[in-house]
Amino acid sequence: MVILGAVVNGICIIFGTLLGKLFSRIPESMKGTIMHAIGLAVTVLGLQMALKSENFLVVILSLVIGTVIGEWLQLEEKLKHLGDWLENKVGSKGKGSISEGFVTATLIFAIGAMGILGALxxxxxxxxxILFTKAIIDGFISIILTTTLGIGVVFSAIPVVLYEGGIAVFATQINSFVPKELMNQFIVEMTATGGIMISAIGLNLLSIINIKVANLLPGILVVGVIVSIIYGYGLLVN
Structure with a gap:
């Protein structure tokens, strides 16, 4: 089954959330320290990914153009509205709001090269x-996130499965119309662009700054457009 990896990823997030609810009585000071530790790790992970770029101009242009599109579409607000709708339907019984848990967990689990590469x-x-490995990591992170952000984390499993599953289904046909060199370059620059977004999530978790990371997401698609243009003009370097 082509979407098996995506489904397992979603199941691990759900299972991790349930475990997080069982261990919800962790001292607040410990929760804060744990979240800061995760924030540091996520920031460093993002930086490692960002440094893989072979043409950083592509990354910069993708982020700028993608942010303009994201701000115009108000993706961050729409994602939060979806979380608020879930909160109204389910109700929040913990200290963390469903909206906050849903948005934060969705961004952490969905953004990044590992999900895209694994789905491909x-x-x-x-x-x-790759997705099985990511599932284990996400399951562990969901335990920690749930102890701080609440049950809203569980709903992030839905967009993660749809996102990774959709890419996997699309990838079954990708070899027939995308040249290998173009795909390789896209993966490299997409990894770097996604890495900067991952770092932004880490900074948000550290409460250093508040970046609307969801509004940066169109940058991933812009990477594909820019790399395709470069490839079309024969400027792609292997």
């Missing part, structure tokens, strides 16, 4: 190892 591998080669 699932679709192109039928190999789910």
């Amino acid at each position: 591998d699932s679709g192109i080669r039928g190999n789910h190892d």
